[in-house]
Amino acid sequence: MQYDPSLVRRPAGRDSDLPEPVSFEEVFAALPLLHPTPRSWAELAAANLPEFLADHAVCEQQVAMYALSLAGYYPDDAELVERTAALAAEEVQHFRRVVAILRQRGWPLGGRRRNRWAQSLRERIVPGHEPWTKVDRLLFGALVEARSCERFTRLLEVVEDQEVAHLLADLGPAERRHWELFYRLAGRGGDADALAARFLHWREFEAGLARGLGVSPTVHG
Numbered sequence: 001m002q003y004d005p006s007l008v009r010r011p012a013g014r015d016s017d018l019p020e021p022v023s024f025e026e027v028f029a030a031l032p033l034l035h036p037t038p039r040s041w042a043e044l045a046a047a048n049l050p051e052f053l054a055d056h057a058v059c060e061q062q063v064a065m066y067a068l069s070l071a072g073y074y075p076d077d078a079e080l081v082e083r084t085a086a087l088a089a090e091e092v093q094h095f096r097r098v099v100a101i102l103r104q105r106g107w108p109l110g111g112r113r114r115n116r117w118a119q120s121l122r123e124r125i126v127p128g129h130e131p132w133t134k135v136d137r138l139l140f141g142a143l144v145e146a147r148s149c150e151r152f153t154r155l156l157e158v159v160e161d162q163e164v165a166h167l168l169a170d171l172g173p174a175e176r177r178h179w180e181l182f183y184r185l186a187g188r189g190g191d192a193d194a195l196a197a198r199f200l201h202w203r204e205f206e207a208g209l210a211r212g213l214g215v216s217p218t219v220h221g
């Protein structure tokens with residue numbers, strides 16, 4: 001999805017070198033999320049950018065690996081293999097971009113760490129129950145992308161660092177496009193209402209997790 005200029009709002013007094021901010025409310029309304037991240041999380045993340053970016057890099061790396069794992073699970077699904085491989089390549093570019101910023105600034109790149117939100121979500125996937133396992137793997141991907149888009153948009157509201165603001169302004173729309181892709185792949189050949197009902201359970205579960213978050217300066221913290 002291309003950047004939509006109709007969503008642009010420029011609050012008075014904002015630095016003209018920062019990217020045009022988008023309206024959080026409008027972006028949120030287009031996402032499948034049921035609980036908005038509080039603005040206080042963005043203030044915490046903006047005040048702790050080394051920690052946020054180190055975690056962000058790992059998120060990009062892990063979603064790339066997850067997308068490739070889907071291609072590995074379903075090698076006979078030509079469309080899924082092509083789309084998830086392309087998505088993984090895009091996430092690797094995101095990863096490299098975040099790593100470049102960390103390196104330029106002499107900030108450490110974090111390694112693997114516990115992501116309770118992602119772990120709790122992923123535990124809902126039950127292996128060996130096809131075709132639903134595949135659907136759930138794709139719905140999990142959709143929610144990861146949607147929450148990342150939401151968090152980037154939230155942080156973009158408050159971050160003063162120009163380089164990070166430009167990064168978030170580019171990546172937010174990409175992650176939005178990705179959740180839509182995962183959802184579309186999940187719905188191929190199935191009943192749209194049944195898919196929406198199944199996704200609603202996922203969305204409600206995710207909202208329950210999200211209500212306990214917003215207290216750590218990480219992408220899903």
Ligand SMILES: [Fe+2]
Pocket residue numbers: 060063090091094171174175
């Ligand atoms: Fe990404």
Ligand SMILES: [Fe+2]
Pocket residue numbers: 063091145174175178
């Ligand atoms: Fe993504």
